[in-house]
Structure formats: structure tokens, C-alpha cells
Amino acid sequence: MEIKDIELRAIHQEPEKYADREITVRGWVRQNRSSNKFGFIALNDGSFFKPVQVVYEADAIDNYGEIAGLALSSAVRVTGTLVLTPEAKQPFEVHAKEIVVEGPSDPDYPLQNKRHSMEFLREIAHLRPRSNTFQAVFRVRSLVAYAIHQFFQERNFVYVHTPLITASDAEGAGEMFQVTTLDLDNPPRTEDGAVDYSRDFFGKKANLTVSGQLEGEIFAHAFRNIYTFGPTFRAEDSNTTRHASEFWMIEPEMAFADLNDMMDVAEDMVKYILNYVMEKAPEEMAFFNKFIDKGLLDRLHHVVNSDFQRVTYTEAVELLEKSGADFQYPVYWGVDLATEHERYLTEQIFKKPIFVTDYPKEIKAFYMRANEDGKTVAACDMLVPGIGEIIGGSQREERYDVLKERIRELGMDEADYWWYLELRKYGGVTHSGFGLGFERMIMYATGMGNIRDVLPFPRTPKNAEF
């Protein structure tokens, strides 16, 4: 591939290669300072986290006045010589011979070089990717996505696109958005006055998916190891720093794998992601460590070097009860652990990531495999310091009769699960899987505190701008 000019990344990676040579680069003005004789532009083209310093002199370029007056975010083409400056703060700079303004910027550019609140930056989501923080966030987001694909593809997992629009409410994991082409002002109605969904686009009521897991199980019974990576939706009217209405999920599913096998894969995946991003984005990670979350790199290094502990829910509850800690919510066998409990376990008791396994069946989903004790299921949550739960998984109930009975017991409609049950009828096997909320992983890897700031264009209640 030939892309004209040199990306600034190339210079950062091999400055010696371009030393004392004439180069042409393009980018946007991030800073511009000048006296009446010379000036400096911090130039960034988005290909690398750090800018390149361009030095321009009144004696060297024709349009000194124009350049000295350039507004932030103006786009320029610079021709000049790359000079190594090993004693200076930046190890090289470009001495300009010519600077051409390719795209001027207006002086009212909203993203001036001062601290802006995260709230304000969300309002200018079309410009915030140009700021340091969001350059770092969205490059890391891209790298983590790729690390996940690479991890699974190296292991021969098949990537499956499970459907987004679904006519079943099979998992029941959350409130759903309805998808329709009916005219809401005047929808067709049946004789008894109800909306006639037989005339909707799909011939029945349709929604946006809350999980691709059940369809993922279909593919695990064909390809052994598969993963999904796609968007997921929740129509919950909750305004928290951890919830968005549209987010991305990774849901691997493995046939011939029990809960322990699944935990091995989940642990390896988390370590792989964190190692990848620390290796591929050292500048961005140093930025987060300095400006966003001071303990970040220590914490991540500790995670990749730890053997994750495995503890049963029953043991975990005992440890919490014995701890004497003063929790806001009481802890006892049967309770759904709150974030404070999860964080106490991973941060105070074990001081490293842990898997809590074998939860009471009443607080877990219908498809999780029943344990012999009759009280618990083969589920697990991965808890990490600083955040709590980051992954939830389970061994799936592969026994046709047990699954069918559980569906009935919970008052669910067996007919909705005809194909899910048939997986157990035609060669169903031990299988397990887990779900990773992609944004939660990005928050964990960057230290960013609000899910709205790791999504390019977050969707939350009353907000679908851009």
C-alpha cells in the first residue's frame, strides 16, 4: 500500500532513517507558539500518540505571518528537514522549508489547550477524539479489539456473528428495545384492538438482542470453539457510570470444555489483552498512568503476573462473614454479591484476581449446569482489583431432561427454546462459555471511570446524539 507522504508514526519509530533528509508530512496543529522571528508547531496526524515538533522561521518560509497566526486544529502540509536533537526534550524536530495550509481551522475551535470537563467533551464527541485523552482511549480500544480477535484466532476459535435483531426473548437478561417498521401513529390492529405484529417487518414482534450466547452454543456444537464479538443492547433506564444502552460483548463458547477449562481460557485471555496493550501502546498507557489513574500500570502488571485464585461462592461468603468488615449490604449465603463484596474479596482478602465459582442456582440463569449438591450451579465470575466483576461464565446444562425441567420450573415457555433443547438432543456435550463486556475491559485497561468515555458515541437514556 502506498499512502502519500510519511505518517508521523514512521518518524517516531525510526527517526534515524529520516535524519537530515527532506520529508513531507501532514497533520493538524495541536499547539502553535511564535515570536516575531520563529515559531513551533506541535503537529499530529493521528497516526501516533505524540506530536512532532515543527520549527518554522520567518527567514525560511514565505508565509510566516499566516502560519504564526494559524488556529488550533488547522491542517498543514510541511516540507522540511528532520533534525535529530538528542539533548532536547523531544528527540527530533522538523525544520520547515515550506508550510502549506490545507485545511484552515476557525479560531472558535472549541477544543483549546486547557482542561475541559468530561461532560463538555461528550457534547463535542465529533472533536474529542483529537484530544490526548481520547486519542489514547480510542487507540487502546482498537488494539484491545484486535488483541481479542488475535487471541481467539490463534487458538482456532471461529468468529461468529450472532443476530442483533431477534424475535425471541430467550435469555431474558434485560430490558429490550423493540424494532419495528410499523407506523406508530397509526399501527395496524387485530380485531381485538391489539397491534397486529403479523404485519410488522418480521411478521412478529422483534427486539434487539441482549446476548448472543444461545446462538453461540449452536456454533460450539459445530465448530467446538467459537467466539462472538458484537454489539448488545439494554433498554434499562439507569444512569450509572458503568451502563450504556448499546455496548459490545465478547462471548466465547467451547464444546468439550468444563468450567475449569473455561476459567483457564478466560484467565489467559485477560492476560493476553493486557500484555498486548502494554506492549503496543506504551505511550498511551503511560499517559493513563500519569493523568487518569496513578496506580494503573502497577495494577495491570500485577494481574498479568498473578495466578488467578479460584474460590467457591460458599467459601467466599464464609470469608466475607469472618472478615469483620463493615459492608453497606449484609452478606450471607444466598445473597447476590454486591460490588463492595467483590472488591473486598479481590482487593483485601486475595489481593489478586479471583474466580468465584458455584453460585446458588436461584441467583443465576436457567442455562447454567446444576451441581450435584442440588443448590448451586457451575457458574463463575472473574473479579479483579479496582473494579470487581469483569467476566461472568458458566458450564451450560447439557442434559436434555434437566434443562427442560429447569425451564418448566421457572415458568418459561418451552416452545421458545425448541432449538436450544434440540442441541441437547442431537449430540449435546459438556460445554462452557463466558461473557466479557468490552467496554468494561477498556475501562479496566485504561483506568477511565465512565463508560461514556470509552464508547465513541455513547447511547444512554435520553441521549443518542451523533
Added chain:
Amino acid sequence: MEIKDIELRAIHQEPEKYADREITVRGWVRQNRSSNKFGFIALNDGSFFKPVQVVYEADAIDNYGEIAGLALSSAVRVTGTLVLTPEAKQPFEVHAKEIVVEGPSDPDYPLQNKRHSMEFLREIAHLRPRSNTFQAVFRVRSLVAYAIHQFFQERNFVYVHTPLITASDAEGAGEMFQVTTLDLDNPPRTEDGAVDYSRDFFGKKANLTVSGQLEGEIFAHAFRNIYTFGPTFRAEDSNTTRHASEFWMIEPEMAFADLNDMMDVAEDMVKYILNYVMEKAPEEMAFFNKFIDKGLLDRLHHVVNSDFQRVTYTEAVELLEKSGADFQYPVYWGVDLATEHERYLTEQIFKKPIFVTDYPKEIKAFYMRANEDGKTVAACDMLVPGIGEIIGGSQREERYDVLKERIRELGMDEADYWWYLELRKYGGVTHSGFGLGFERMIMYATGMGNIRDVLPFPRTPKNAEF
């Protein structure tokens, strides 16, 4: 990562490593033939396209009768010795010492070893991934997805997740699905009786996106080179072999790149994908070439070895007019080329992939850059033999005033494009991008003729099963 037992893929890749050793494998019975003394199972665990032959003898295993009677798709665990058989049709086989049934299958298993119609297989979309055709299709789908990520990541493109739910009708590229949490039976209404969208989830009317391009341009103005890869929706009530209501798109966007730069990237990408899949899935590609589309591999090899021709729309129309060919639809300057015209150009005239460039502005989108001639825009379509258009792209209009005027000229509401226009106000630069329909690429790479058969669970009018 430790996954218990050996995947069958490992044996296929290095049979010598396991020769004469005792191994344990698991998988599903694809074929089962037996006499009263011995039998053969074709075993597949989904990790590799081809099965492994398991030989079992009445004298060697305890449960010969059970195994000989096993229904197709039963799951078994086999312990035995791997024996190399260089003179036989399959180069190795497993001589079983023990076969344990882990998941029996019902004898009414619908996917028996005979030819099934594609229509029937769509009805059992939870089982069809186990058939040869769909093993090949969905593994290739996974590999092509990864090839695309790898291509762009190697070139430092940032992967962006553009939003699926959108409150703008900005591109107007097609009919949209509405997304709502209102009670359709009894929606809230304003004083004048209209549905009150201020009380809908997002506080206004919301839809599923038809393209991430406009948001992609935002990120190209921050990161230079970016790509999207996500689902896209069309609510068109058209039942063709090439249209689905939910499909995946790849939309790269490059700053400081003109139409020619863009075509370079598109050509490189297509070649990269095809080379990748032919290298990584030779068994699957040979299967397609033999059973689905006899000229497939020749055609694909030809494509990867061709320099794609570039021809203007005006030249292309002249060539078609001069060809004397008998087209169903007349061809003249100004017409939107039909598939028959596209295929004639790429198959008969040029005999290789081509880019047609500089289309009349009336038949192209508002955001494409106006050429100096006042009549055409800097758009291009990539046309390939056997299918016609596979990629559409353009240089984008980066001139604020020209874009604004075009928006007005087309009667669109400028206010809907406030942020899109602002990209041109704050350092807008020459930039270009294209869209690749992922399923169309899969159809092209496999020879599969219906989009319903390259999507795991296709959504089409009146159909959202699974």
C-alpha cells in the same frame, strides 16, 4: 491454554507427531458404517474441515453393539492408536481401544447424509453449521473477518465502533428500522395526537443505522486512518438473493487520501483477503471449487494476480454503447449502471476487476466530492467478474461551502449535519473512504449464491427465527 484431549485439527496438521501413540479425541459422528466384525466412524470435532476415520472392532471394544448402532451426530470420546495409512484414501486412522458415548443423538436427526435443499437447511439453522457446506462457509467467514482486521491493523488503521442506534437520518441510504421502548398498544401522545417521542427512551425518534461512514469521518479527522466493521440494517421489503435486513459492513476512512489512494487500499485489501483465505482454508476452498462453483479458484487466482483497471464512468458508458451488446436496460450517460452493465464491463471488456470512477453527481450521494467539470463526483465502484459491484467509495467533499450548498440544493436540513459540517470548519482535509458489504465478500470468496447462506442466522422480511 490447556484444552483437554487433542483437537482433530492437531492430528491433521502433524499426523507424524501422533503416529503409533495412544490418543484421546472427541467429536461428533458424521458417518457410521459397520459389519458384524468391525466398523468405521467419520469423526469430526469442528476444529478441522475433514473428519478423522476411527476404526472399531468387535474384538477390541466392549460396547461394539452400542457403537455400531450410534445415530449420526452422537458425541463420542475415542481412545486409541493413531496409525498412518499412507496408501489409503485417508492418510491416517485411529484404531479404537475404547469409545465412550458422551452425548447420544436421536435417530430422527434431521441432517442425514444426503443432499438437502438450501431452503430446508435454513429451517434448521441450528444444525446446518454441522454440514460440510456450512462448516466451510462459516469458517471462511471467520477467517475473512480476521483477515480484514489484520490488513487494517498492520497498516495502523484504528478500528472504530460507530453507533448502531442513531437519532439522525443523516445518510438516507435506505429504509430504516425504528427502535423504541414505547408501548405500541398505547403510546404517549402530544396534545395534537401525535406519538410523543420526547417520552421514548432516547427522548426522540431513533433508528438502526444504515452506515457508519459519517461518524467514521469524525475519527479519520483524529486518527488519519480508521475502519469500521459492524452490523448495518436495511428495512427494505425486498426478497432477493443479495439483500438481508441485517448485515455487516466494513467502512475504512482515510484522511490526507484522495480517490486514487483509496482505490489502492481497496485493491490491496481485496487481494489480501483472497490470498489469506486461500492460504488458511485450502480444504474449504477446494470444497467450494468442487461442489459450489467450479470456476471459483481460477477466478480468485486471476483476481489476486491482476492489476485492477481504472476507467471513468464516461469511458465505461462509451465502451458499453459501442459494444453492440444486447442489454435488458438501455445504457446512456447519466444512467445508474445495472448489474448486467457492470458484469459486461468486468467480464467481457476488461476481463478483470475494474474501478469505474467519476459518476454523474445526480446518481451519487451528497457527500461525494464535486469534480471540476460540474457534472461528476469523485466516486468509484469496484466491479469484479462473477458478481459486479463489490465496493463503493468516494473522495468526500471537504470544502465547507461546497458541501453546505449541496445539502441545501438537495433540500436536506442543514441542522441535521451540524457536526458533519464542523469537521470541514476545524481543519477539514482531503479524505476518502469506501464501503465493503461483508456478506458480498463472503459470497464472492466462496461462490455461495444466496446471502441467506453466508449469514449464520439471516434476517429477511418475515423471518427472524433463531
